[in-house]
Amino acid sequence: MVTNRKKTRVSKLDLMLLRMISRSKGQFAAVLTIIILGIAIYTSLNMTSVNMNHTVETYYRENRFADLTLQTAAVPAQELKALQRMAGVEKAMGRTSVDVPVITDNLDERVRLRLITDREEADDLSKSTLLEGKKLSGTGKEILIIEQFANARNLKIGDELKLQISGVQRTLEVCGIVANPEYIYLMENSQAVMPDEEHFGVGYVSEQFGQEAAGLPGSYNEILIRYEANVDEEGLIKKLEDQLDVYGVKQTIKQKDQFSNAIIGQELTQLDSMANSIPILFLLVAGLILMMMLSRLVKRDRIKIGVLKAIGYRDRQILFHYVKYALAAGVSGGLGGSLLGMLMAGGMTRMYLGYFHIPLLRIEFYYSYLVYAIILSSAFCAFSGLIGAKGVMKIAPADAMRAEAPKTGKRILLERYPFLWKRLSFSNKLITKNIFRNKKRTVFVLAGVTVTYAMMLFTTSMPGVIDQMMNEHFKEFQRMDYNINFAAPVPKAAVRDMEALIDAEIIEGKLEYPFELSNGNKKQAVSVIGISSDTMFFTFHDVKGREIELPERGMLISQNLSRLLGVGVGDLVRVKSYLPNRQDVYLPIKGIIKQTLGMNAYMDLETMGQQLLEKNVINGVYADSQDPDINKKLLPASNIASIMSIADIRAVYDKYMTMMVLSIGSMVVFSGVLGFCIVYNATVVSLGEREMELSSLRVLGFGKREVFFMILKENNMIAILGIIFGIPVGILMSEYSSAAFSTKLYSIDMSPNGEAMIMAAVYTAVFVILAQLATYRKIQRLDFLQALKNRES
Structure with missing residues (x-):
């Protein structure tokens, strides 16, 4: 008999749980959406990373990829x-x-x-x-x-x-x-x-x-x-x-330094980093929302909890009843997210196939990640449920039969300034008081909008950052139209021969040759470029943006090369030549320059020839030319190794921007969904807590639309503050990303511009407004007369 009664009790609690989920299905769906997105990102990125790593390793092994x-x-x-x-x-x-x-x-x-x-x-x-x-x-x-x-x-x-x-x-x-x-x-x-x-x-x-x-x-x-x-x-x-x-x-x-392998290695490292960071953010937000929801549900069910305790249910049973609400979201979100992630992993792997051509590339599904995903989401949600529902333990059966005593009202900060306070309308005073009195909800929405804006700012900054990187390199740093390399070194006088071959406004000789630069046990092979001291094609700036001249002696090195070697201005670096019978040379660093693309050292052409190679030779030229037949004219020349057109590079860049737009669009949607769910849940919880207050306003003559606009204005004020706080957070995120995504091949400055800030604010505002419009139906359906009835009657 005891066993049967226990089974009946458990089934009744489970029935109550289903009703609780049904009554809050909008909020439950919003939390579920965040969990599914977070777990889908976790599963898809991890499976894609494992697929790519295993495939690359297998490909290298089967094709005997050289170690050196x-x-x-x-x-x-x-x-x-x-x-x-x-x-x-x-x-x-x-x-x-x-x-x-x-x-x-x-x-x-x-x-x-x-x-x-x-x-x-x-x-x-x-x-x-x-x-x-x-x-x-x-x-x-x-x-x-x-x-x-x-x-x-x-x-x-x-x-x-x-x-x-x-x-x-x-x-x-x-x-x-x-x-x-x-x-x-x-x-x-x-x-x-x-x-x-x-x-x-x-x-x-x-x-x-x-x-x-x-x-x-x-x-x-x-x-x-x-x-x-x-x-x-x-x-x-x-x-x-x-x-x-x-x-x-x-x-x-x-x-590890082979060009193609270095590129795919950097991509896989960034993929692993995102797989471990972005899902945690989504799960943290879902956990915070669950804490807020369950805390509110416990307060609402105060009488029910008292009755359950009075008829013999223990604190732990009732606590677990509410934790199961969070667990239901965790398990179903983990399962749905992992299945969606598996589908996304197939698409992402095929997308990588468009970038990296690996004939062995195949899609494998690692079902262990399904288990990991459910455990991860369940653990987050269970912990959040325990914290959110801990108020159950404090409710005594006798006290629960009475309504909870209202909190003592206090003056808010603004009321201490009558000059401002008296100028606010009645509805604006209510809005201001509610913002300051519901501090937890205000902070939660504020933090949510701040994170949403910061993610939006990071996302909307990407096109401008990369475009600026290209412009800075090819319009400010090096400004030639063509970079022409010779198959073998020639005397400097060959510049005059080039002037006879092509129509060019400016032609300058150059020396470009690989050397190994080292400082102690740190070393790096780079191209050292020798150019004229009065060059028209390069403008050097230090890391603070100040223009610096090419030194007559010594060398300038790029910022990322400086970091790799651990050297600064005034230090000596050893320059090892790959040419036979050449002694190592020690040269001073005269300046650290900002270079967004590539990693190089720069010297005066004459000095480089004397100290590292041969006097009065060049192995290429830079040229400014509008000659449409430049390729046709140089094609028969036997000593022309390559002709690099800056216009061709920009055209390739524009083609690849299409893929970036698609990636940015998906990031905007993910960030927006996060903000939408936060604002929607916080607003719905606020409506439940303020039923008595809002009902009183209806009795005083406020219409449903007026009540809605009061709540809309309240959330908008918090959203504006969230966007303001999101600016420094987004900038910090960008600075961190600048260091994380910069490599030997390029140096990224993720500092957002004004246009990115405006676009991020617009996107954030759109999703915040959509979330509030979704609560309009809730306001329309609220039974204000029922809310005014005595709860204890």
């Missing part, structure tokens, strides 16, 4: 045997790489192809995956094309590619389409900013053809190394560089 790449001048094939015998080297492989122009029907179009030799042996490093077609036959008349370039230019098997090699036109037939782990993210170099798959590609050719194209018969200009297990990487690199020093080591690139 050494770019050299010319290494004889027989030298590989000595490298292979070194302790710590599992595999040493040589190959030849050279960039050549592609001849198209549009002679004004600049298209570059990087030819890389491919032996297609089973133990090769950084092997390609054949996606379509067949392997190279060895005739020297075929080429394998990287997938991104083939798709962008609509190349098919059997198509012909015309290449300009050392002034001679060569035609190759496309025999296959491939993917390669070195070019998951296809970019020509670090100065390219974004992929331009239509104008830069990679092709794999036979070893004989590639060496002839590069002018290196029987030699290699790239050495790939795979390590043995537990190798001392730094020690092995030192031995390899010493061994190859006589041949001229231009650059040493570790796997």
Whole structure:
């Protein structure tokens, strides 16, 4: 009998729980929405991250992605045997790489192809995956094309590619389409900013053809190394560089610094960071709303709780009854959010496929995250339920039969200033009093609007920040129209030859060469750029925005390079040359400059030639030119390695802005839903607590619309304060993001501008107003006469 009575009691409490959820279904749905969004973000980002990490690791392992790449001048094939015998080297492989122009029907179009030799042996490093077609036959008349370039230019098997090699036109037939782990993210170099798959590609050719194209018969200009297990990487690199020093080591690139791998590594790190931070914010907000709702429900159910205690229910049973309300939201939100997250993970993984070309990329569902998500949301909600419903423990059965004594009224701060107080209307006095007397609700709505605005500000700042980053780099920092690189150094007098070839307003010679800069045990390989002291193309500013001149001696370095090396103005850095028989040079840092894209050091052209290379030589030029035929004129020149057009870079950037707009739109919706749910729940709770007050206003002659506008005005005042407080919070969030998202490749200043602040305020206001309109029906349905009846009758 006792057991049956206990079962009956439990079932009655559960029935009461269902009725409680039904009576507050609007608020319950709002909390549920926040939990579902938070858990969906948690599940989707984590599953996408795991999918991407596992796929990249598998791809690298199966294609034997090289641990180290050494770019050299010319290494004889027989030298590989000595490298292979070194302790710590599992595999040493040589190959030849050279960039050549592609001849198209549009002679004004600049298209570059990087030819890389491919032996297609089973133990090769950084092997390609054949996606379509067949392997190279060895005739020297075929080429394998990287997938991104083939798709962008609509190349098919059997198509012909015309290449300009050392002034001679060569035609190759496309025999296959491939993917390669070195070019998951296809970019020509670090100065390219974004992929331009239509104008830069990679092709794999036979070893004989590639060496002839590069002018290196029987030699290699790239050495790939795979390590043995537990190798001392730094020690092995030192031995390899010493061994190859006589041949001229231009650059040493570790796997983690390899350009494509560094890009995807940064993306996955940011993905993990968002997966662990954004969901917690959503769950915290849901928890706070549940605390407020349950606290109000306990006060409303005061008599019911007293009756339950009087008939024998224990405090813990009743407390758990209210905690189950929160748990119902946690479990159902966790389940719904994890299922939605799984669907989102598939879409996000496919979206990443659009950026990173990995043929092994596949979508796997990790059902363990479903369990993790339910546990996470349930834990947050249960804890919030315990705190929100703890008032149950203080209610005694005898006291519960009487109405709760009203709180003693106090004067608010504004009443102490009669000059202001007397000028407020009756309704405005009520609004002001309610704002100050319901401090918890006011602070909750204020915090909610503040967080919503801060997230909106962060989101709306992104387009302007990136646009400013591009403008600052290409309009203020470096202002040339073309960056032209030579295949080999030439005398400075070659600038006059360029003036004869193309119509240009300004042409300046440059030196750009990779060196290793080090300070103690900190070192970084960067391009040191030598320019004229009176250059018209560069304007240098320090981190405080003050203009500084290019020094005659020493060097200027970018801010992110300064952080990596741990050096400041006046410090000496060691400059290690990759050229053979060159001694290390110590140079002073004369200034730290702000550079948004890339990481470089800058020197006077004459000084750089004397101290690091050779006197009176250049290996490229910068040019301002409106000549529409510049590509056509330079195409036959055998010593032109590449022509980079700033206008082309901007065009690629504009194309990628479309994807950013979609991403920003989703962030605005997420932020808006957060603000909507906070304001909606706080308003509904306020309506329940103020039924007597609002009913009295109706008796005094106030209409339902007037009551609604009073509440609307009250929330709007709090929202305005929330937006004001949200400005510094959003700026702090942006400053934190500036440090978090800045990398070796770019430095982001997330400081929001005035337009972003206005747009964030507009978006926040829209969602706040929508939340209040959703409560209008609640006001219309309130039974004011019933609320005026004596609760104890």
